[in-house]
Amino acid sequence: MTSLRTEVDQAVAVLTGADVPSPRADALLLAAHAIGADRSEIERRMVLGGGVEPDELRRLRALVAERAARVPLQHLTGTAPFRRLELQVGPGVFVPRPETEAVVDLALQGLVGPGGTDGTSTPTVVDLCTGSGALALAVADEVPGAHVTAVEVSELALAWAARNIEVTGLAVDLVAADATTPAAGVPELAGLVGRVDLVVSNPPYIPAGMVPLEPEVAEHDPAVALYGGSEDGLAIPLAVAATAAALLRPGGLLVMEHADSQGQTLPRALAATGEWVDVVDHPDLSGRPRATVARRAP
Known part of the structure; x- marks a missing residue:
C-alpha cells in the first residue's frame, strides 16, 4: 500500500510545479475528497503513517492532474466554503x-x-x-x-x-x-x-x-x-x-x-x-x- 504522506508530498510537488497558489492546502483537500475524509483526518493519517488504497490512489492522482491543469479546486471537490x-x-x-x-x-x-x-x-x-x-x-x-x-x-x-x-x-x-x-x-x-x-x-x-x-x-x-x-x-x-x-x-x-x-x-x-x-x-x-x-x- 502506498504511503499517504508520500502521495501527498508528491501532489504538493506537482501542484507547485504548475504554479498553483496554495499547493499544500489543495493537495490535502484533494486527498480528503479522494479518500472520503476531512482534512484533519488526512493529516492524522499522515502522522500515523497511513496508506492509500489503490482505488483511492487512482482518484487522487486524477484529481491532482486536473488541478495541475488549473481546473478550480472547487470544481473538483464540488463545494466552496462561504x-x-x-x-x-x-x-x-x-x-x-x-x-x-x-x-x-x-x-x-x-x-x-x-x-x-x-x-x-x-x-x-x-x-x-x-x-x-x-x-x-x-x-x-x-x-x-x-x-x-x-x-x-x-x-x-x-x-x-x-x-x-x-x-x-x-x-x-x-x-x-x-x-x-x-x-x-x-x-x-x-x-x-x-x-x-x-x-x-x-x-x-x-x-x-x-x-x-x-x-x-x-x-x-x-x-x-x-x-x-x-x-x-x-x-x-x-x-x-x-x-x-x-x-x-x-x-x-x-x-x-x-x-x-x-x-x-x-x-x-x-x-x-x-x-x-x-x-x-x-x-x-x-x-x-x-x-x-x-x-x-x-
Missing part, C-alpha cells in the same frame, strides 16, 4: 471567493446600524446577480427571519443557486431575471419596489478587454459573471445599482462588491446619480478596495 456554509458549485457558476465574505459583514453592520432596521422587525433583502446564491444564503443564515430574494439571469447559475437553497434548507426566494432590468418590469420584484431594506450584489465588474490572470477564473468562471460591459467595467454595476435604487426604501442600504481598481470610480459614479447618500468604500481583509456601501437618498 461564511458558515458549504456551497455546491461547478461549471457554469462563479465560484464565491473569501474576499466576498466582507460584503456580508458590511451588510450585517448596515442592518443594525443607523438607518437600519429596529432590531425587532424582519428585514427585506435582495441579492442581485446571486450566482451560486452565496450572498443571499449567507444573509438568510445569519439574519434569522429575514425575507431574502435572490435574482440571477444565467440558467446554469440559477440551477446551482436552486440546489444550494435546497441543500441548506434556508428560506430564499429565487427569481430568474436580469438584474439590470427595471424592477417594476419584473413581476416577482414589482411588489418589492420601494420596500427593501438591503440590496447586496457582486455583479460582473471586470473591464472589457481585461483578461484575468488566474487560469481558474479566465478559463472556468462564466463570462456573464465576470465582465462589466464597458472599458471601466462599471456599465453593469451601475445598471444593477439603478435596479437597487428602485427596490430600496429611502435610507435603505446598498452593498456592492467591485474590482480593486474601482474603489474611487464606483463611489464617485454612484454619488453623481443623486440617488445615493453616505457613499463610502471599504477594503477587504488584505487592504484592497473591495465594496461600496451607499444609502438610498430620501
